[in-house]
Amino acid sequence: MPPKAAPAARRKGPSFKPPRPVKPAASTAAAKRAPNATAPRPAPAKPSAARSGFHPVTTIVSSDEEQDAEFDDLPSDIDALMEDALDEEPTPPQPVALDLSTPPIPAPLLVRLLHHNFQNENTQIQKGAMNLFGSYMSIFVREAIARAKDERERAGRSGGGAGSRFLQVEDLEKLAPELLLDF
Amino acid sequence: MADHDEANEREERLKSALWYTIGQFVDNEGAEDFNATPQFIGALTELVYTQIQNAAKDLELFSKHGGRKVINGDDVMLLTRRNEALEETLKRELDRMRAADGRGEEQRPKKKGRPTGMGARGKGKA
Numbered sequence: 001m002p003p004k005a006a007p008a009a010r011r012k013g014p015s016f017k018p019p020r021p022v023k024p025a026a027s028t029a030a031a032k033r034a035p036n037a038t039a040p041r042p043a044p045a046k047p048s049a050a051r052s053g054f055h056p057v058t059t060i061v062s063s064d065e066e067q068d069a070e071f072d073d074l075p076s077d078i079d080a081l082m083e084d085a086l087d088e089e090p091t092p093p094q095p096v097a098l099d100l101s102t103p104p105i106p107a108p109l110l111v112r113l114l115h116h117n118f119q120n121e122n123t124q125i126q127k128g129a130m131n132l133f134g135s136y137m138s139i140f141v142r143e144a145i146a147r148a149k150d151e152r153e154r155a156g157r158s159g160g161g162a163g164s165r166f167l168q169v170e171d172l173e174k175l176a177p178e179l180l181l182d183f
Numbered sequence: 184m185a186d187h188d189e190a191n192e193r194e195e196r197l198k199s200a201l202w203y204t205i206g207q208f209v210d211n212e213g214a215e216d217f218n219a220t221p222q223f224i225g226a227l228t229e230l231v232y233t234q235i236q237n238a239a240k241d242l243e244l245f246s247k248h249g250g251r252k253v254i255n256g257d258d259v260m261l262l263t264r265r266n267e268a269l270e271e272t273l274k275r276e277l278d279r280m281r282a283a284d285g286r287g288e289e290q291r292p293k294k295k296g297r298p299t300g301m302g303a304r305g306k307g308k309a
Contacts, residue, residue: 104208105231109200113232116197117239125242125254128280132259133238135276139269140234144227145209149217167209167219169226176230182266183234 104141107134140183147175202228238262 105113111130115123125133151171156164206224213219219227245258256277263270 102208102211105201105204109197109204110235113197113201113235114239114242116193117236118243119240120243122252123243123246123254124252126256128277128284129242129254129256129259131280132256132273132277133242133262136238136259136262136273137231137235139272141205141208141227141231142212144230145212148219148223148227149213152217165217167217167223169220169222172223172226172230179230180234182269183262 103134103138105134105137107131110134110137136183140179143182144172144175144179147179148172151175198228198232201232205231 107130110133111125114125114130114133145167148167148171151174152165152167155168155171202224205228209219209224209227241262242254242258245261246252246254249258260270260273260277263273
């Protein structure tokens with residue numbers, strides 16, 4: 001359990017269930033360390049690094065107003081709870097604005113694709129799990145496109161053919177191995 | 184044999200649908216920003232299709248391993264076991280969905296923490 005200290009402190013986003021014993025322990029540990037030796041540095045540094053990988057996705061996606069409006073009442077008091085719990089590094093959960101505005105793959109199609117590929121025809125999937133898988137694939141597609149864009153820009157900069165704005169198969173070829181390792 | 188052909192045909196149709204929807208998505212997403220060659224769309228479709236194929240097999244096996252016939256959210260979370268940032272993002276997504284569904288859902292056992300078996304993975308570095 002001790003190795004969990006850092007991740008627990010950082011993963012405060014979903015932390016609105018108080019009954020977890022790990023959380024208080026982690027925060028007190030952090031507090032104890034603080035006076036001794038400016039140690040809290042590494043902890044804040046890590047989350048930003050971890051998160052940065054997904055930034056492009058976040059920025060692309062953040063356009064679902066109606067979704068936000070729908071959830072307005074809930075997140076507000078969730079936030080209040082969280083700030084009570086621990087008040088270091090109050091980062092808003094940015095990727096919350098994720099997906100659902102326009103999922104790249106509509107849910108019905110995704111269900112069919114999934115069921116087509118089940119080996120056992122009796123396999124079923126819960127609705128919540130299906131939604132979650134939808135988010136997963138949505139992230140996958142967006143990430144692929146974002147990385148392809150990145151590749152393209154790099155190719156354009158390094159002198160290639162005047163950097164056409166068209167994403168090429170080569171871009172995808174370059175990013176595919178790493179992408180697949182990440183998912 | 185006829186069975187086989189039928190399955191193949193269905194797969195082709197599904198792939199076409201996927202190709203269309205991904206094409207649309209890329210067009211919308213990059214309306215002024217960038218564009219993509221048709222070949223890119225095709226390749227991306229294949230990539231996504233393969234990913235879904237793998238995920239389907241994984242999910243099926245995960246749930247079977249858990250002694251279940253029905254895939255649940257934990258199985259999906261297991262897909263992200265190799266990428267912490269992704270796991271975090273998805274978990275946040277899960278919490279958000281759950282909050283939207285009304286908090287009653289929360290009494291479903293765990294799901295908040297990772298599935299217990301995963302402790303062995305030693306995800307906490309250090």
